[in-house]
Amino acid sequence: xxxxxxxxxxxxxxxxxxxxxxxxxxxxxxxxxxxxxxxxxxxxxxxxxxxxxxxxxxxxxxxxxxxxxxxxxxxxxxxxxxxxxxxxxxxxxxxxxxxxxxxxxxxxxxxxxxxxxxxxxxxxxxxxxxxxxxxxxxxxxxxxxxxxxxxxxxxxxxxxxxxxxxxxxxxxxxxxxxxxxxxxxxxxxxxxxxxxxxxxxxxx
Amino acid sequence: xxxxxxxxxxxxxxxxxxxxxxxxxxxxxxxxxxxxxxxxxxxxxxxxxxxxxxxxxxxxxxxxxxxxxxxxxxxxxxxxxxxxxxxxxxxxxxxxxxxxxxxxxxxxxxxxxxxxxxxxxxxxxxxxxxxxxxxxxxxxxxxxxxxxxxxxxxxxxxxxxxxxxxxxxxxxxxxxxxxxxxxxxxxxxxxxxxxxxxxxxxxxxxxxxx
Numbered sequence: 001x002x003x004x005x006x007x008x009x010x011x012x013x014x015x016x017x018x019x020x021x022x023x024x025x026x027x028x029x030x031x032x033x034x035x036x037x038x039x040x041x042x043x044x045x046x047x048x049x050x051x052x053x054x055x056x057x058x059x060x061x062x063x064x065x066x067x068x069x070x071x072x073x074x075x076x077x078x079x080x081x082x083x084x085x086x087x088x089x090x091x092x093x094x095x096x097x098x099x100x101x102x103x104x105x106x107x108x109x110x111x112x113x114x115x116x117x118x119x120x121x122x123x124x125x126x127x128x129x130x131x132x133x134x135x136x137x138x139x140x141x142x143x144x145x146x147x148x149x150x151x152x153x154x155x156x157x158x159x160x161x162x163x164x165x166x167x168x169x170x171x172x173x174x175x176x177x178x179x180x181x182x183x184x185x186x187x188x189x190x191x192x193x194x195x196x197x198x199x200x201x202x203x204x
Numbered sequence: 205x206x207x208x209x210x211x212x213x214x215x216x217x218x219x220x221x222x223x224x225x226x227x228x229x230x231x232x233x234x235x236x237x238x239x240x241x242x243x244x245x246x247x248x249x250x251x252x253x254x255x256x257x258x259x260x261x262x263x264x265x266x267x268x269x270x271x272x273x274x275x276x277x278x279x280x281x282x283x284x285x286x287x288x289x290x291x292x293x294x295x296x297x298x299x300x301x302x303x304x305x306x307x308x309x310x311x312x313x314x315x316x317x318x319x320x321x322x323x324x325x326x327x328x329x330x331x332x333x334x335x336x337x338x339x340x341x342x343x344x345x346x347x348x349x350x351x352x353x354x355x356x357x358x359x360x361x362x363x364x365x366x367x368x369x370x371x372x373x374x375x376x377x378x379x380x381x382x383x384x385x386x387x388x389x390x391x392x393x394x395x396x397x398x399x400x401x402x403x404x405x406x407x408x409x410x411x412x413x414x
Contacts, residue, residue, distance in 0.1 A: 070390075077395075078394060078395075123373060131365065139356065140357050140398070143372070143396070144353060144395030144397075144398075145394070147353065147373055147376035148376070148395060151376050151390055154376075155381070164294070168377070171299070173370040174370045174374065
């Protein structure tokens with residue numbers, strides 16, 4: 001038995017006896033497409049947050065400023081890693097979309113609330129996409145990025161002084177988010193979205 | 205370092221059955237966790253594992269979750285935390301207990317036999333102060349994160365993989381918060397690190413030296 005067989009397309013053929021946080025949406029993710037499509041989907045999410053931290057970090061000071069700087073650096077690192085991977089696979093990375101965050105950048109609290117919302121959502125987006133990833137190395141990297149997005153969410157919630165359970169933490173396990181939910185959430189903040197992502201895997 | 209030196213000759217993990225001991229030793233493989241291992245290896249009793257099935261992986265992480273759950277139960281019982289510290293750490297203990305029961309029931313549903321909970325011994329002073337408890341907790345969480353990421357691509361069942369990933373994500377949150385509480389960097393790397401079973405068991409073994 002080849003332990004890597006799940007990489008080769010048998011991923012959806014799972015037995016019914018899955019107890020750990022079984023989520024039907026995971027088995028019904030035809031929209032994820034190829035690994036390059038998934039990487040481009042992730043790249044849009046990373047662009048979305050990277051640019052947000054670049055514009056909004058002026059709201060922070062002290063420890064919070066250091067944390068936000070580190071978080072923004074992580075997102076930049078994710079962009080570089082994902083872009084390089086897409087190119088290595090012979091694909092075309094999507095361009096950074098035009099973004100307008102509106103009132104989210106007006107104060108420290110609106111900044112952090114927005115960051116928390118999207119760190120949480122994008123962590124869940126990685127969880128949603130993970131079972132559709134075919135290549136083992138990409139899966140490993142995506143999982144590694146996912147965990148760091150969970151760290152970001154927890155610390156942003158901590159900066160906001162959120163309640164531990166249901167704020168800093170989201171329970172013993174997290175819920176995946178499907179692609180449609182994620183794209184719908186970011187759509188209001190994209191400028192010229194269809195142009196920015198046309199021809200790419202990300203369709204709104 | 206010889207196993208005897210590592211553990212000062214004291215047993216640090218006590219198993220409730222020979223079967224559980226054998227399972228753990230199989231994971232421990234060639235690194236030598238516990239002073240009895242050398243003897244067992246010499247006698248050809250333990251072979252290094254090369255082809256892990258999903259149940260085996262789940263039993264491995266179950267042992268780590270037992271360790272974490274036990275650690276928080278004792279640490280919180282020592283009554284060293286208050287205020288925001290306590291509020292942030294109490295749910296972590298609850299999460300580890302939930303992970304134990306989730307993994308246990310999953311192993312059972314897959315037709316496997318969950319390992320039983322070992323007994324753990326901690327170095328004296330581990331729960332002696334707020335700082336020592338939280339620092340040890342940070343060490344455990346950081347270890348747990350790397351352990352899960354070390355197994356991500358070993359799962360044959362895609363949904364088990366996704367389920368393990370979300371547990372790993374919870375451990376990432378714990379690690380970040382404990383880093384914050386202990387004045388360390390919650391974001392040491394842009395991607396989570398991986399560790400093999402042997403690396404994890406070596407670190408766990410050192411930490412829980414009796």
